Every structure is written in structure tokens, then in C-alpha cells.
Amino acid sequence: MRRVSLDNIQSGVILAKTVMTLEGRVLLASGTVLTEEYKKKLIANGITEIYIEDEISKGIHIPEVVREEIVTEAKRKIKLMMTNPSIKTSIDGQQVMEIVDSIITSLLSDKDIVANLSDIRSVDDYTFSHSVNVCILSLIIGIGFGYSIDQLKELGVGSILHDIGKVMIPGEILKKPVQLNNKEFEEIKKHTVYGYELLKKNKGITTLASYISLEHHERMDGSGYPHKLKGDDINKAARIVAVSDVYDALTTDRVYRKKLMSHEVIDYITALGSHHFDQEVVDVFIRFIAYYPVGMGVILNTGERGIVKEYNKKYPVRPVVRVVADAAGNMLSKQKDVDLSSELKYRIVEIWDV
Numbered sequence: 455m456r457r458v459s460l461d462n463i464q465s466g467v468i469l470a471k472t473v474m475t476l477e478g479r480v481l482l483a484s485g486t487v488l489t490e491e492y493k494k495k496l497i498a499n500g501i502t503e504i505y506i507e508d509e510i511s512k513g514i515h516i517p518e519v520v521r522e523e524i525v526t527e528a529k530r531k532i533k534l535m536m537t538n539p540s541i542k543t544s545i546d547g548q549q550v551m552e553i554v555d556s557i558i559t560s561l562l563s564d565k566d567i568v569a570n571l572s573d574i575r576s577v578d579d580y581t582f583s584h585s586v587n588v589c590i591l592s593l594i595i596g597i598g599f600g601y602s603i604d605q606l607k608e609l610g611v612g613s614i615l616h617d618i619g620k621v622m623i624p625g626e627i628l629k630k631p632v633q634l635n636n637k638e639f640e641e642i643k644k645h646t647v648y649g650y651e652l653l654k655k656n657k658g659i660t661t662l663a664s665y666i667s668l669e670h671h672e673r674m675d676g677s678g679y680p681h682k683l684k685g686d687d688i689n690k691a692a693r694i695v696a697v698s699d700v701y702d703a704l705t706t707d708r709v710y711r712k713k714l715m716s717h718e719v720i721d722y723i724t725a726l727g728s729h730h731f732d733q734e735v736v737d738v739f740i741r742f743i744a745y746y747p748v749g750m751g752v753i754l755n756t757g758e759r760g761i762v763k764e765y766n767k768k769y770p771v772r773p774v775v776r777v778v779a780d781a782a783g784n785m786l787s788k789q790k791d792v793d794l795s796s797e798l799k800y801r802i803v804e805i806w807d808v
């Protein structure tokens with residue numbers, strides 16, 4: 455199985471995973487042969503990528519860090535919650551806790567957590583998908599820090615609600631398909647304070663969650679907002695959410711910008727390191743996020759092309775690659791697996807848009 459962009463794919467390929475809307479409606483079932491008609495249907499629903507099963511990706515298993523049905527259900531519930539007008543006055547803390555609990559249970563049942571960025575989402579569902587992804591990524595960092603279940607629960611609730619203040623921002627600014635002007639950006643920035651105020655008055659939600667909402671855009675060097683806090687003045691949990699928020703936002707297609715690849719975002723976050731982010735958080739984060747996700751096409755220094763087959767936890771930049779084409783781009787009749795962690799003459803030099 456591999457993940458492909460709909461722009462690059464011809465009709466006739468076979469879908470390897472069912473594509474669903476957040477309302478639980480099946481758009482296309484797994485096993486369906488993709489036609490031009492179906493392609494149009496996916497695009498009309500804001501879907502830009504799919505999973506396919508083909509000769510070169512046969513037997514490659516894309517790991518799920520949290521069970522897919524749990525993620526979909528969480529997104530559906532968060533969407534229902536955030537689109538209900540009553541959210542502006544009260545939040546059902548119990549329901550949020552149930553969503554977070556199911557994510558924590560699923561994460562902890564996986565002995566070898568590595569987030570593989572295996573999530574396909576509709577561009578229209580950005581806010582809800584983003585909330586759930588930031589929660590998952592933040593919890594992974596929390597697990598990396600050895601947090602207790604109670605600490606994880608607090609972090610989970612705060613991270614899933616980190617952008618809740620956006621419900622108070624006018625829709626025409628939030629959904630604007632182009633870059634915002636200064637005045638609009640100043641308005642967007644207020645989602646931190648709005649979120650803080652909203653969460654603070656809800657009894658079922660801990661104070662930590664309101665601080666995560668308030669401080670997740672603060673940066674270690676004081677360049678963030680709303681209060682230009684620096685270093686240790688920023689809550690640790692908000693420093694965790696800052697990293698997962700930026701990672702998820704940049705790896706997602708937005709109307710006004712194309713997404714970046716996982717390794718590009720990891721490089722970006724690492725480069726900004728202690729200026730923007732908590733170095734300790736960044737160090738834990740990069741241990742648990744796949745640099746080259748399984749299923750991605752890559753070009754080796756030999757010119758050969760392949761697909762990432764397995765992640766090497768000890769050497770994130772040196773996964774196992776299934777070589778499927780030679781340097782001239784001819785498909786091989788016999789594919790070979792190369793473990794880059796032991797075959798040191800090979801390295802990945804580029805991404806291959808298969």
C-alpha cells in the first residue's frame with residue numbers, strides 16, 4: 455500500500471483504504487477501481503490524496519499509530535462539538551475526556567510508537583482533523599516524556615481544544631482562501647485569549663487546558679503571541695502543543711499553500727530549535743515522528759528509486775527501502791529491499807513522486 459496525490463494518479467488504480475467523510479459517509483470503498491468520475495467526486499469533497507495497492511507497494515503495511523476508526527470517530531465528535539452554537543457558552547468536558555481516553559488507550563496499546571503521518575483528510579475538515587492530530591502528536595511527546603496517565607489526560611484535553619477559541623472568530627476570516635492581511639491576522643491571534651476565557655469558565659476542564667489554548671503560539675525567544683512570553687514562563691504543555699501544532703499545520707495542504715513533506719518540516723522545526731521551540735520537546739518529538747513515512751517514494755544516491763518499506767527507529771533518516779526501479783527509471787522485474795541502516799553506501803537524496 456502507498457499514499458499518492460490525486461494529481462499524479464491515473465484512473466484504473468485500486469483503492470487500498472475506504473475514503474470516508476467526517477459525517478461517516480463512505481465516499482469510495484476500499485477495493486474500488488478509480489475512474490475519472492470517482493476522481494472528480496473525491497476532489498469535489500476536498501480529498502487530495504488516497505491510498506492505493508499496486509505491484510510496487512504490494513505487502514507494504516502502513517502503520518497506524520492510533521486505530522483509524524478511533525481517529526475518525528474523534529474527528530466526527532470534535533466537528534459536531536465545534537459546529538454546535540452552544541460551544542460558545544459551554545463545553546462538554548466529559549465528552550472531550552471520553553475522546554481523549556480512547557486515543558490514549560489506543561496509543562498505549564502500541565509498543566513501538568512512531569507517527570507515520572498516515573492520515574488522509576479533506577481540506578474542508580482542516581480544523582477538526584488538525585485538533586485531533588495535534589492531540590495525538592502531543593500525547594506521543596507526553597508518552598516520550600514518561601507522563602503519567604493523569605498528566606496525559608490533561609495534556610490530551612488541552613491539546614484537542616487548543617484552537618477552540620477559533621469558534622469566536624468570524625467565519626469569513628477563518629475560511630479566507632488567501633493569506634490574511636494584518637488586521638485579519640490580529641483578529642486570528644485573539645483565538646488564544648478567546649480559548650482561554652472559554653475554557654476557564656468550564657468547570658469540567660482543567661486550568662492547564664486553558665493555558666495550552668492561551669500559550670500555544672508563544673515562542674521561546676519571545677517572538678510569539680499573545681503575550682510575548684519567553685522560555686520557562688511558557689507552560690511546558692503549551693510548548694509541547696507548539697511543536698505538534700506547527701508540524702501538523704505545515705504537513706497539511708491549505709487553500710493558500712501546498713503542504714511540506716514530513717522530513718522538510720522536521721528539518722524546519724529542528725533548525726528553529728531553541729529560538730522558537732523547547733529543545734527538550736523537539737528532541738523527544740523527532741524520536742517519534744517518521745522522517746520518511748512508510749509508503750513514500752524516494753530516490754537513492756545511486757539513482758535507483760524505491761518505496762520506504764519500514765522505519766528504523768534508531769536511524770530515522772535510514773529506513774528500509776524497497777528498490778523498484780533502476781537509475782534510468784526502468785521498473786525492475788525483481789525488486790530488492792535495502793536496509794539503509796546497515797547498507798551505508800546508500801542514502802536517500804530526494805523524494806520520488808511515483
Ligand SMILES: [Fe+2]
Pocket residue numbers: 616617645670671
Ligand atoms: Fe492556534
